[in-house]
Amino acid sequence: MAQYTPMMQQYLKIKSQQKDAFLFFRLGDFYEMFFDDALKASQELEITLTSRDGGGEDRIPMCGVPYHSAENYIKQLIEKGFKVAICEQVEDPKTAKGVVKREVVQLITPGTVMEGSMLDEKENNYLASVSEFEDGIYTVSYNDLTTGENSVAMLSEGFDAVLSELFNRPVKEVVVDETLDEAKQQMFKDRLGLTISFSNQTTIQESFQSLVENIQNDKCREGFGRLLNYIEHTQKRSLDHLRPVKMIELKKYMSLDMYSKRNLELMETMRKQGKKGSLLAVLDQTMTAMGSRTLKKWLERPLLSIDEITLRHEQVEGLLDQFFERETLRDQLKSVYDLERLAGRVAYGNVNARDLIQLKQSLTAVPQLLETLQQFNHKAVHYLYEAINPLTELKDLLEDSLLDDPPIHISEGGMIQDGYHPQLDEYRDASKNGKQWIAELEAKERKETGIKSLKIGYNRVFGYYIEVTKANIQHLPEGRYERKQTLTNAERYITPELKEKEALILEAQEKSVELEYHLFTELREKVKQFVGKLQILAEQISRIDVLQGFAQLADQYGYHRPEFNNHRVVDVKQGRHPVVEQVMEGESFVPNDIFMDESKDVLLITGPNMSGKSTYMRQLALTSIMAQMGSFVPCEQANLPVFDQIFTRIGAADDLVSGQSTFMVEMLEANHALTHATENSLILLDEIGRGTSTYDGMALAQAIVEHIHESIRAKTLFSTHYHELTTLEEELARLKNIHVKAEEYEGNVIFLHQIQEGAADESYGIHVAKLAELPDTLINRATTLLHELESNRREETDEEQLSLFVEEEKVTPKPQTSKVESRLQNLNLMELTPMDAMNELYQMQKQLKKK
Known part of the structure; x- marks a missing residue:
């Protein structure tokens, strides 16, 4: 250490405490990086690598980014899963004795991002923590720093359940104890793509005890404590917007493991094309960012309570029945900004005046929303507006204090309304009158000198000046003008009178800007008192937004309200696949019925490839999920049981990361369903056994069907190409054969996509190959x-x-x-x-x- 300069010693000391992060070290107008950070950052950010003398024998690698544009570079690093420690100068360089004091003021990680430009506005940005206990219990805690949301869940079904739980939500980073098994840490990275961070501290400080008042379980409190300590360590600022921790009672929600979410393409497609082509893309008819995030939460956790589901359906029905009022509501929601994240920025201390203008505009729209909601006749819709607090006091405060078009930076002035503060008005008046005096002086000097091109200007270096072209210098009176600056074609002068007035004007401007900054910080503290109420208001408007989106969806695509029964009856008339029917070009979707009562638990589906077996299976699962999250469903009529879990094995995918073949993945997913399913579950198994020899595969497929039929009794759709299995209908009382109809015409197969009773008579594999345009000789x-x-x-x-x-x-x-x-x-x-x-x-x- 001694060989380096004092500044480099300071850098190395701070860097030793931030080993897993890029250290952005503030030097003047740049954030600089040195040594390995510089080498790696120059590659990741594609910026120039230089070097400097740091006192050692060799020159030190160095690269940097401008302070004013650092946000874009930080975003690039965060998106790649890195962390960035922001190290600022914390004392005035003019008064510093020796090296300017510097400290890390914030550690930005994938799970703790606050800047809007680094976030997907329609998606939560969760930081999670996982704690493992000796009795095999795990806790999973969540925090979204941008909204203040906190929650915790307890799991007892092993580590796979933890992976499924984390897969269930948009988690960017997971915090664990350093002693957690390295193989499990690797699964977080490889299977879920998460950044791993460490915290061994689980004690919750007194100032945060109110957050966990509702959590009685010691394991859950300890697990959330790990998360909270990590947030405190990285953020180093106010966390007043954090909301009380909610206990996620998993037994209240339909369970969807990571395999089912992936196979059903709920959030994104299996081809990793993002949201497009997923169920979420179809369902998202929301008008606000926070509504879109709420929709995702509902899709992540469909309900099991018929009472709660029924309330949502009642509200959707009420909004559906009145078209014009619903269209007005949708228009009004467009004026509501992201109240959740605005409230978070207020509490976090990084809100600017433009953010508060968005808040004011949102609050201005709330009374209009309430007025429109009151026009709906359905009683269930009344519940939506009766609990809403429009926060009129906060709206009035923002209207009285802020100008409508303030600058981005709060240090520039131009934010506060005239009449809000008497002293500010005086400064502004002095500045305004001073500028008027300058204009009058310019006219006076032109008249006295006869120089019509004479002008008075201003810059930050020389202040106010009188500029005269060199051709007119001879007309200036002697003795009164003092030369200040020489230009190519002109000279600049000052006079005692101008200098005296300049001091008054600049003092008024400087004090005005300082006072505005002080008044804005005071205003921010006043708004901060409303953060809790703003978060509640955001929740209520988000719910309204999701429900109106469901009504819009039902109206647009002919969805109908489902009914529920306690007799394990599945009765869907003219059911459709909500995604497939929207992406079909030039064709109409062929709807199908599905019926399973107490005497029918397993439907064995045969038929050729590409005929629609997988679509038929998926659409039942998606219909059930939509029904239990509160949406109407794509069919003419639906009477369904409340499914506690859905398990799927659809499609083939090698798990290359863990070295597992398609067949192994198939068997693992099948085993997961067979181990955890109950008679109230829905199981979808597609082409089980095809990854091994014919007899092996057939034997496994039959044994699985028999096990489900005899031991689990879950409602099951099982598709197969093993036509030999169709004889099981004669042996298993609650199994029924159905098939997808196809016709052969002039040597070509025509898929009718119609489900009919009985077994298929052919597989038509060669016909499918012909459709794929394999060579005629091969066919x-x-x-x-x-x-x-x-x-x-x-x-x-x-x-x-x-x-x-x-x-x-x-x-x-x-x-x-x-x-x-x-x-x-x-x-x-x-x-x-x-x-x-x-x-x-x-x-x-x-x-x-x-x-």
Whole structure:
């Protein structure tokens, strides 16, 4: 350390405390980085790498970014999962003795971002913490620093449940104890893409005890304490906007594991194309950013309480019934800015005057919203406005204090209304009169000197000056003008009179700006007293926004209100897939019914590829999720049970990160469903067993179907290409065969996308290959091979069946003549063709087995 200059020693000391972050070290108008930070930042940010003499033997690598544009560079680093420590000068360089004192004033991490330009306005930005306890219990705590939201959940189903819980929300960073197993830490990184941070401190300080008053469980308090201590450590400023911690009672919500969320494409598509093509993209008819975030929360956790679901449906129905009022409401919501994040910025201390103008405009729109809501006739809609506090006092305060178009920076003045503060009015008057005096002086000097081009100007270096072109210098009176600056074509002068007035004007301007800054900070503190009420108002308006979006959706796409039953009956008439029907170009979606009562738990679905089996399965799951989150659903009529969980295995995907094949992933997902499902769950399994040999796959598929049917009894849709499994309908009382209809016409297959009872008779795989435009020679060869294989298989099967029948006849006692035996005795097999004879024997065998 001693070999370096005092400033570099200061840098190294601070950097030693921020080892996992880029240290933005303030030097004048730049944030500088040194050593390894400089080497890495120059690559990540694509900025020039330089060097400087720091007192050691070698020059020190160095790079920097301008202070005024640092936000964009910080954003780039945060989006890549890095952390940035902001180190500022905390004393005036003019008065400093030696090296200017510097401190880290904020640690910006992916989970603690506050700047709006770094955030997705329609998505929460969660920081999470995970705590593991000796009895296998985990707690998962959440904080969104931008809105002040806090919550905690307790899980007892193992680490996979923790991964699913974190996958369930837009988490950017997770805080753990340093002793947490490294393999688990790696899963956070690899499977969820999270930044890992550490905090071993779990004690909650006295000043934050009010946040956890409602949390009685010691594990949950300890788990949230870890999160809170990390936030305190990184932010180093007011956290007054943090709201009391809510306990997430998972038993109140439908459980959707990470596999199901991914397979059903709830938030994003499996092709990682973002929101487009997901259920969220269809459902999001909100008009505000905070409404969009609330919609995502509802989609993350569909309800189990029929009373709560019914209230939402009643409110959607009330908003749906009155079109013109709903359109007015939608227009008015456009005027409401993000109250949640504005309240957070107020409490956090980084709100500016323009933010407060947005707050004022939002509060101005609230009385109009209330007036429109009162025009709806439905009683359930009345609940939406009766609890709303329009915060008129805060709106009046902002109207009286702020100008409508203030500057971005609060140190420039020009924010406060005339008449708000007497002293400010005096300063402004002095400044205004001074400028008037300057204009009058300019006119007077022109007249006395006869120089019409004479002008009085101002700059920050020389203050006010009188500028005269060199051609007119001879006309100036001697002795009164003092030369101040020489230009190429002009000279600049001052006079004692001008200098005296300049001091008065600049003093008034300077004091005016200082006073405005002081008045704004006072105003910010006054607004801060309303933060809690603003957060409540934001919640209420967000709910209204989501519900009107559901009504808009129902009106636009013909969705209907679902009903619920306690008899495990699924009865959907003319059901549609909400996403697929919107992306079909030039085609209309073919709706289908689905019916399962107490005597029917498993639907075994057969049919060709591309015929719509997966779509049919998914649309039931999406319909159930939409119904339980409070939305109307895409069908003509729906009567559903309340599903406690949905499990899916749809689509093939290798888990390359953990080295697991498609088949292993398939088996893991199937096992997850079989382990956790109840009779009140919905299971969707698509083509189970195709990742291994035919007999292995068929055996596994049948065993899984039998296990679900006999042991779990969950409502299950099971699609398969193993047509041999269709015989299970004769053995399993609550299993029914259905298939997707297809027709063959002139050598081509036509998919009708219609679900019908019974098993499919063909797979049409070669026809699908033909649709994919494989070479004709290949298609013809495959057709020939198929005919040969089918012929060989028929011959082998005929021989096996005949042998089996003969053997059974040898060993089966015949105490009396049965109908089958009578039929056999009266039948002369030699008079039939071989195929007819085999068919006759096969039918008798089936009757014997059934008997």
